[in-house]
Amino acid sequence: MEKNKNQSQTLTSSPLSPFTPSIRCIVKLGGAAVTCKDELEMINEEVLQKVSEQLRQAMIASSEKPPGMDWSKRPGGSEICCNPEEFGDHSAMECSPFIVVHGAGSFGHFQASKSGVHKGQLNKPLVKGGFVATRISVTTLNLEIVRALAREGIPSIGMSPFSCGWLTSERHISSADLSSVAKAIDSGFTPVLHGDAVLDEIQGCTILSGDVIISHLAAYSKPKYVVFLTDVYGVYDRPPTEPDAILLKEIAVADDGSWSVVKPKLQNSIELTVAAHDTTGGMKTKISEAAMIAKHGIDVYIVKAATSHSLRALNGDLRSSIPDDWLGTVVRSLR
Amino acid sequence: MEKNKNQSQTLTSSPLSPFTPSIRCIVKLGGAAVTCKDELEMINEEVLQKVSEQLRQAMIASSEKPPGMDWSKRPGGSEICCNPEEFGDHSAMECSPFIVVHGAGSFGHFQASKSGVHKGQLNKPLVKGGFVATRISVTTLNLEIVRALAREGIPSIGMSPFSCGWLTSERHISSADLSSVAKAIDSGFTPVLHGDAVLDEIQGCTILSGDVIISHLAAYSKPKYVVFLTDVYGVYDRPPTEPDAILLKEIAVADDGSWSVVKPKLQNSIELTVAAHDTTGGMKTKISEAAMIAKHGIDVYIVKAATSHSLRALNGDLRSSIPDDWLGTVVRSLR
Numbered sequence: 051m052e053k054n055k056n057q058s059q060t061l062t063s064s065p066l067s068p069f070t071p072s073i074r075c076i077v078k079l080g081g082a083a084v085t086c087k088d089e090l091e092m093i094n095e096e097v098l099q100k101v102s103e104q105l106r107q108a109m110i111a112s113s114e115k116p117p118g119m120d121w122s123k124r125p126g127g128s129e130i131c132c133n134p135e136e137f138g139d140h141s142a143m144e145c146s147p148f149i150v151v152h153g154a155g156s157f158g159h160f161q162a163s164k165s166g167v168h169k170g171q172l173n174k175p176l177v178k179g180g181f182v183a184t185r186i187s188v189t190t191l192n193l194e195i196v197r198a199l200a201r202e203g204i205p206s207i208g209m210s211p212f213s214c215g216w217l218t219s220e221r222h223i224s225s226a227d228l229s230s231v232a233k234a235i236d237s238g239f240t241p242v243l244h245g246d247a248v249l250d251e252i253q254g255c256t257i258l259s260g261d262v263i264i265s266h267l268a269a270y271s272k273p274k275y276v277v278f279l280t281d282v283y284g285v286y287d288r289p290p291t292e293p294d295a296i297l298l299k300e301i302a303v304a305d306d307g308s309w310s311v312v313k314p315k316l317q318n319s320i321e322l323t324v325a326a327h328d329t330t331g332g333m334k335t336k337i338s339e340a341a342m343i344a345k346h347g348i349d350v351y352i353v354k355a356a357t358s359h360s361l362r363a364l365n366g367d368l369r370s371s372i373p374d375d376w377l378g379t380v381v382r383s384l385r
Numbered sequence: 386m387e388k389n390k391n392q393s394q395t396l397t398s399s400p401l402s403p404f405t406p407s408i409r410c411i412v413k414l415g416g417a418a419v420t421c422k423d424e425l426e427m428i429n430e431e432v433l434q435k436v437s438e439q440l441r442q443a444m445i446a447s448s449e450k451p452p453g454m455d456w457s458k459r460p461g462g463s464e465i466c467c468n469p470e471e472f473g474d475h476s477a478m479e480c481s482p483f484i485v486v487h488g489a490g491s492f493g494h495f496q497a498s499k500s501g502v503h504k505g506q507l508n509k510p511l512v513k514g515g516f517v518a519t520r521i522s523v524t525t526l527n528l529e530i531v532r533a534l535a536r537e538g539i540p541s542i543g544m545s546p547f548s549c550g551w552l553t554s555e556r557h558i559s560s561a562d563l564s565s566v567a568k569a570i571d572s573g574f575t576p577v578l579h580g581d582a583v584l585d586e587i588q589g590c591t592i593l594s595g596d597v598i599i600s601h602l603a604a605y606s607k608p609k610y611v612v613f614l615t616d617v618y619g620v621y622d623r624p625p626t627e628p629d630a631i632l633l634k635e636i637a638v639a640d641d642g643s644w645s646v647v648k649p650k651l652q653n654s655i656e657l658t659v660a661a662h663d664t665t666g667g668m669k670t671k672i673s674e675a676a677m678i679a680k681h682g683i684d685v686y687i688v689k690a691a692t693s694h695s696l697r698a699l700n701g702d703l704r705s706s707i708p709d710d711w712l713g714t715v716v717r718s719l720r
Contacts, residue, residue, distance in 0.1 A: 090458065091457060091458045116510075117510075117514060118514075119513075119514040119517035119518050119521075120517075120518060120521055121495070121496050121499070121514075121515075121518035121521075121522070122426060122496075122518070122521050122522050122525060123425065123426045132495075132496070132499055132518065134499055134500065134511055137509075137510040137511035137514055138511075160456070160467075161456050161457075161467070164456070164467055164469055165469065172572055172573065173573075174472075175451075175452075175472040176469055176472035176473075178454075178540050178573060178574075179452060179453075179454040179456075179472055179540070180456075181540075181574075182454035182455075182535050182540050182541060182542065182574070183454050183455060183456035183457070183467065183535070185542060185543070186454075186455055186456075186457050186528070186531060186532055186535060187456070187457050189524075189528055189531075189543060190457060190528060193521070193524055193525060193528060196521060196524075197521055200517050200518070200521060205513050205514070205516075205517050206517060207517065207520060207547070208520070208524060208545075208548075209545075209547075209548045210543075210544075210545070210548055212542070212544075212565075213543075213544045213545055213548035213549050213565060214548050214549070214550070214565075215549070215550070215562055215564065215565045215568075217568075227550055227562065229550065230547075230548060230549075230550045233550075233552075233584055234584075237507055237584055237589070237590070238507065238508075238513060239513075239516075239517070249568055249569075249572055254572070255572070
């Protein structure tokens, strides 16, 4: 059984939370899942639509689909879809408190890496240009995701970390206005945040990733569970493209953040090829981040988007027990 | 000489300002100027492009156009425009501190009025749906305006009042995080705010107009001047479509916010048809709002967008004296 000490930044436990209704779930829409990896600024419409539908099923109890909330013209269209009468019968349309955070995928990465926004130095014209270009690209994706959720009847509200006053200091979050997010939740909305270019108090600017946002939100809002929707079935012991890759089904996290694979029982001879994998996909980083959340007693499910497995995770069906036929990775506290 | 007592909400004078570099100018891009009034969600590309060009000329001293900062794909296009080498020679690309605020025009109004967002009652499903739909529509416009400015080399950053924590109480601003806007300015960016659907502490929600945002920003940031870009030449004594409409060229504002037309000299027999005009375009409201800004000693120019007159206003050329051939309305303090 492999054991890894989590050496990432430790989040303060039990901080003062502005979240009065308890958050049921924080969902990460992985950039790789909802965008087309190999095509610049291209949304994977099919997956995004399915993810939105599953989110609606998990969040809104009614079996009937509520009326859509995106009344804007569709690209190329000239009609606006809005029928006020539709809303009459939905007086009890209650929406479970969820927070959605998405990555950038094929949006933003190009602009950020061309200019080195993550390294700072905002006084350099290229970095400043890249900062602006990155924000344009990621907010374009944010708007499309908000619209896809709204079309399903989810009262989604785009909230950019930059605008919400999220700041970093040497890349670590130094300030984040969670009260705006909490107020949106209190009012019955579903905030949709995203990985963003933000100001950094030391180096001028940086990229704040969706995963770091999730860790921060989870520590402060203490959701019942967190779901990471990705483009593979979960976390593997090596790159999932390798033929012998084994899906790690359950990872247990100790109070100090250290973690170990409890299912499947890995033979001693099988070593996690963490180093090799980290350069390509960050398997160890992913587990460490999930472990940071799980040690607060929050279950984390890493699962393939738009599958029957992701629906069960979003529903919270896995909280009591994990069925044998469920494909995905559960990261949870030993407590 | 007609005198009107300004009875609008009075802004606190000399509040604690988070703005360390003094703001040169706050610009309102009128919704009617940058969108096509009669077509839902349609941008007036020609005017927006020209407005962006004039803003660049006013803000960036260099005669050479700086490299573009929108590296995203254009609708229908597949190419991303970015040439990092272009940025090499622009190490001194300094941008004058401007804040841009835009209205909604043919974006957002439809969604807001269909659902009555301005009247509150967020517990009604139709209002909640309209709130989401309105925000989608106005943020779509915001993104397009940010992109147009970025293409001209203006380091524009979209900042939604909702996300920035702007709240109202019975429709009056009760809280607004100006520090995010100030930090963006400090870092050399041009914040682009917009009329937005926001939460209201008493009635649940409302619409915060671009004009109210400008008044608030002006009171706290004390810009040297404020420019309202509209679709007509300025403020007229009656609806500008009427044949005898007279352009009010100069309006003087007293310390108590009362105002009077000083140019042209109106004969006693000519009365401002304020009541009639107010129902259609809000001439009196417009002057009252401008007067509220002007009484802080800030010159306000109301001028037709994308004309030689708007360029002179944006440049600040009118601060010393108003040339006779300039078409527009100046609202300024008697001091």
